[in-house]
Amino acid sequence: MVGGRGRQGPVDVARMQAHCLGKPGAWPDNPWEHDHPVVKVGPGERGKIFAFLGGDSVGVKSGRSREVADEWLLRYPQDATVMAYIGRSGWNTLALGGAIPDDELLEAVDDSYRLVVEGLPKKLRPDGWDG
Incomplete structure (x- = not known):
């Protein structure tokens, strides 16, 4: 909880x-x-995206697999969609200002950050990362 x-x-x-x-x-x-x-x-060219910002949405890594990420689609069918191109890898687009509570949106970004940092080589993980 945030x-x-x-x-x-x-x-x-x-x-x-x-x-x-x-x-x-x-x-x-x-x-x-x-x-x-x-x-x-992550540093420069080796940096990895953990959030795609849009005017009314955020794209996040919602799970290590499509099956885990699909939980968002089941819970919020009007406000969660599979991201184009990279959705098969567990990425979703979540609408801001809709049915998804703000604290869950922020937690989704936190989870996406965690998943992406955990995927970085240890030497590329940022200082202050407490994973």
Whole structure:
């Protein structure tokens, strides 16, 4: 549970970006020149995306497998979808401001960050990572 965050107002893209960038070693990148960046962890070219920010959604690694990630689709069929191109690897797009509670959206980013950092070689994991 992400305690006390509900008093900050609803999760929008600015708050989501701030939450993502608050993670150890997180940094924004815009490889496709979209309106919103992706957020990566790890050094430079070896950095890996853990969040795709959109104007009204966030793309996250929702599980190590599609079966685990599908739990989001079952719980929130109107607000969770399989991400195009990389969905088969457990990535989902979650709508902001819909049926998914804000604390669950923030926890989804936390889980995505954890899954991505755990996949990095130990020498590339950021200082402050407590996994």
